[in-house]
Amino acid sequence: MPINFSTKPGIVVYLTAGDPSLEATYDIALAAIDNGADVLELGVPFSDPLADGPVIQRASERAVGRGVRLSDVLELSRKIREARPGAGIVLFSYLNPVVRTGLKEFCKAAKEHGADGVLLTDMIVEEGAAYIQHMRENGLQPVFLAAPTSPDARLKVIAENSEGFIYAISRVGITGTQDSVESDAEQLVRRLRQFTQKPIAVGFGISNAQHVAAVGQFADAAIIGSAIVSLIEKSEPGMEAEAVGEFVRGLRPKQDSSGVREGSHEPHEANPHSSTGNLKGHGFSRAEKPSQTTGASAPEVA
Amino acid sequence: MPVLEDVGNVAEVTRSIGTGRFGAYGGRYVPETLMAALLELEQSYAEAQADPAFREELDGLLKHYVGRPTPLYYAKRLSEGLGGASIWLKREDLLHTGAHKINNALGQALLARRMGKQRIIAETGAGQHGVATATVCALFGLECVIYMGEEDMRRQELNVYRMRLLGADVRGVHSGSATLKDAINEAMRDWVTNVRTTFYILGSALGSHPYPTMVRDFHRVISIEAKRQFAEQVGRNPDVVVACVGGGSNAIGAFYEFLPDENVRLIGVEAGGRGGALGEHAARFQKGSGGGLPGVLQGTYSYVLQNDAGQVAATHSVSAGLDYASVGPEHAMLHDNGRAEYTSASDDEALNATKVLARTEGILPALESAHAVAHAMKLAPTLGKEKNIMVNLSGRGDKDMGIISRELELGGAPAENRGTR
Numbered sequence: 001m002p003i004n005f006s007t008k009p010g011i012v013v014y015l016t017a018g019d020p021s022l023e024a025t026y027d028i029a030l031a032a033i034d035n036g037a038d039v040l041e042l043g044v045p046f047s048d049p050l051a052d053g054p055v056i057q058r059a060s061e062r063a064v065g066r067g068v069r070l071s072d073v074l075e076l077s078r079k080i081r082e083a084r085p086g087a088g089i090v091l092f093s094y095l096n097p098v099v100r101t102g103l104k105e106f107c108k109a110a111k112e113h114g115a116d117g118v119l120l121t122d123m124i125v126e127e128g129a130a131y132i133q134h135m136r137e138n139g140l141q142p143v144f145l146a147a148p149t150s151p152d153a154r155l156k157v158i159a160e161n162s163e164g165f166i167y168a169i170s171r172v173g174i175t176g177t178q179d180s181v182e183s184d185a186e187q188l189v190r191r192l193r194q195f196t197q198k199p200i201a202v203g204f205g206i207s208n209a210q211h212v213a214a215v216g217q218f219a220d221a222a223i224i225g226s227a228i229v230s231l232i233e234k235s236e237p238g239m240e241a242e243a244v245g246e247f248v249r250g251l252r253p254k255q256d257s258s259g260v261r262e263g264s265h266e267p268h269e270a271n272p273h274s275s276t277g278n279l280k281g282h283g284f285s286r287a288e289k290p291s292q293t294t295g296a297s298a299p300e301v302a
Numbered sequence: 303m304p305v306l307e308d309v310g311n312v313a314e315v316t317r318s319i320g321t322g323r324f325g326a327y328g329g330r331y332v333p334e335t336l337m338a339a340l341l342e343l344e345q346s347y348a349e350a351q352a353d354p355a356f357r358e359e360l361d362g363l364l365k366h367y368v369g370r371p372t373p374l375y376y377a378k379r380l381s382e383g384l385g386g387a388s389i390w391l392k393r394e395d396l397l398h399t400g401a402h403k404i405n406n407a408l409g410q411a412l413l414a415r416r417m418g419k420q421r422i423i424a425e426t427g428a429g430q431h432g433v434a435t436a437t438v439c440a441l442f443g444l445e446c447v448i449y450m451g452e453e454d455m456r457r458q459e460l461n462v463y464r465m466r467l468l469g470a471d472v473r474g475v476h477s478g479s480a481t482l483k484d485a486i487n488e489a490m491r492d493w494v495t496n497v498r499t500t501f502y503i504l505g506s507a508l509g510s511h512p513y514p515t516m517v518r519d520f521h522r523v524i525s526i527e528a529k530r531q532f533a534e535q536v537g538r539n540p541d542v543v544v545a546c547v548g549g550g551s552n553a554i555g556a557f558y559e560f561l562p563d564e565n566v567r568l569i570g571v572e573a574g575g576r577g578g579a580l581g582e583h584a585a586r587f588q589k590g591s592g593g594g595l596p597g598v599l600q601g602t603y604s605y606v607l608q609n610d611a612g613q614v615a616a617t618h619s620v621s622a623g624l625d626y627a628s629v630g631p632e633h634a635m636l637h638d639n640g641r642a643e644y645t646s647a648s649d650d651e652a653l654n655a656t657k658v659l660a661r662t663e664g665i666l667p668a669l670e671s672a673h674a675v676a677h678a679m680k681l682a683p684t685l686g687k688e689k690n691i692m693v694n695l696s697g698r699g700d701k702d703m704g705i706i707s708r709e710l711e712l713g714g715a716p717a718e719n720r721g722t723r
């Protein structure tokens with residue numbers, strides 16, 4: 001169960017796979033992990049990223065333009081898993097590339113390529129019965145989005161069906177950076193807490209250490225996406241991994257030992273931080289006995 | 303082929319308007335942020351439908367403001383020239399704003415007003431849905447933002463001016479191929495961001511439940527009228543109904559009341575563009591390589607033009623309104639179960655049909671509608687004289703005069719024509 005936020009707040013780093021190249025994403029991913037990221041979200045680039053703001057749209061367009069496809073992202077996942085056995089890996093995709101592969105085939109492949117979980121942007125719980133079933137059969141953790149607009153009845157079903165963590169969207173809108181974390185986020189996490197003890201990660205608009213600290217007051221983890229994708233976009237070619245490593249290191253207060261896990265960026269190094277012990281834990285206790293409730297329990301959501 | 307399997311097992315949300323499923327197709331595949339809004343919309347629509355006052359107000363406006371019913375017109379010279387079946391035109395082009403789109407825009411605007419939403423957004427391809435939406439927003443005093451691909455703004459320039467004159471804020475979209483699909487992406491991003499205050503008037507029988515059902519319901523009036531008119535004017539149903547299919551709203555409206563009448567052939571005509579290779583057309587139902595495959599785009603499961611990695615393909619059509627990579631889910635079902643047939647007409651065939659209809663009947667069709675005319679022109683000579691074909695003439699061609707004059711080489715006008723004031 002490598003999805004584990006043993007140091008609070010946990011850090012989840014989103015990367016658009018293949019931007020600027022698959023090789024670069026690999027180096028960036030390792031740098032992020034070695035500098036304190038607990039979980040990586042590997043974004044599968046898609047031609048029509050309608051939930052994303054301009055930064056991730058541009059990254060996605062560049063990667064699609066390079067011909068990066070789901071199978072490449074799976075291969076990337078496998079390599080990262082090999083290099084960093086203790087890191088959490090969540091594949092993050094729009095539904096269509098997954099449908100093209102086949103839900104069942106995709107879940108099987110995701111497992112084989114070392115992923116721990118999957119988040120499908122445009123898959124809601126009510127439509128997800130078959131998906132959830134295939135995920136469970138392969139021992140994968142489905143992560144669902146929870147939004148400030150979701151009524152309590154929906155949050156309950158979302159919490160029941162999510163494993164690993166629940167992705168709480170900090171504000172109504174698309175991905176992108178913002179100046180402060182809106183109060184929407186705290187309220188949403190509080191509402192989710194009525195129904196679950198599973199980890200809750202807050203994402204959308206988290207872009208610096210202050211935001212991470214603010215999120216740490218009320219949630220288990222912070223998800224940083226556009227800020228990192230934007231940093232990659234602005235970095236000199238070849239310098240992306242270094243820039244991201246430094247950025248991720250700066251996201252947590254210095255006294256936190258897990259925040260300064262120094263590690264080599266060399267692809268063939270063994271996992272440098274398994275000795276921290278943090279990642280050997282079994283995570284949150286609820287994950288041990290996954291909820292029996294599946295998407296099939298959704299009818300009470302009106 | 304891999305599909306979104308096991309959909310039959312999917313839990314049913316409380317769905318007051320049908321199931322949101324058309325066979326395996328349809329559904330609700332959206333970011334969670336939109337779910338509350340979709341559920342609210344579904345419920346409000348169900349309440350509105352059950353309220354006779356809503357229907358009464360809509361019918362009154364359709365009659366006195368929009369100009370319904372539209373005529374069913376026998377195209378005598380066109381039919382006789384082709385020497386086969388009789389071609390009848392259902393004249394949606396005569397509606398206020400010049401296309402069928404206003405049937406739906408008006409219905410949804412009334413619903414928005416009922417829900418207390420003051421801000422309206424919409425996407426548009428050919429500009430006809432944008433013009434219809436801007437029109438009803440002016441009528442009801444609602445704020446109006448229209449997203450339109452920049453390529454479409456260029457080729458449907460007149461409609462951009464019309465929307466602006468009507469008070470709409472027209473926002474150009476330059477991402478992707480800068481056409482209808484990209485405009486929908488941007489409208490959905492706006493909706494996700496402003497979901498608490500904004501009503502999205504989607505312009506075709508596309509997107510997540512309840513849109514495909516709701517949009518179809520607002521266009522059903524086309525076939526309700528046509529069925530009655532055929533009974534009165536011909537004494538029986540048409541043998542064939544032909545309509546162009548972009549997202550599929552005019553076609554589903556023209557087909558719907560005839561669905562139970564198995565001996566009425568229903569034919570949807572897609573944009574054949576300039577060839578069968580992926581990227582050269584918008585014929586989602588084209589067989590074999592270059593055609594569409596089941597997939598999820600913009601909230602619904604249907605046929606999608608895409609590559610083998612699941613990236614949505616570029617499309618091409620001379621008509622902006624048919625230039626879209628996916629198609630309404632109800633058409634996907636009608637395609638698979640064989641109740642409707644789908645074919646395509648090329649750019650050149652549509653342009654030729656435009657010229658023929660103009661010169662035989664004095665009617666200038668929209669380039670979208672000209673695809674349906676083009677197919678009827680192919681079909682009529684193969685059928686007996688006693689047969690009747692209805693063509694749904696979804697819109698008029700004024701908006702296309704720039705393209706048509708270039709393509710058909712109609713000659714120049716005086717270079718400087720500033721008009722008078």
Ligand SMILES: Cc1ncc(COP(=O)(O)O)c(C=O)c1O
Pocket residue numbers: 401402403427428429430431505506507546547548549550551552553622623624668670671696697698
């Ligand atoms: C005149 C006309 N016909 C047809 C269409 C295609 O849309 P649909 O397939 O939804 O009827 C459009 C779209 O813009 C249009 O303007």
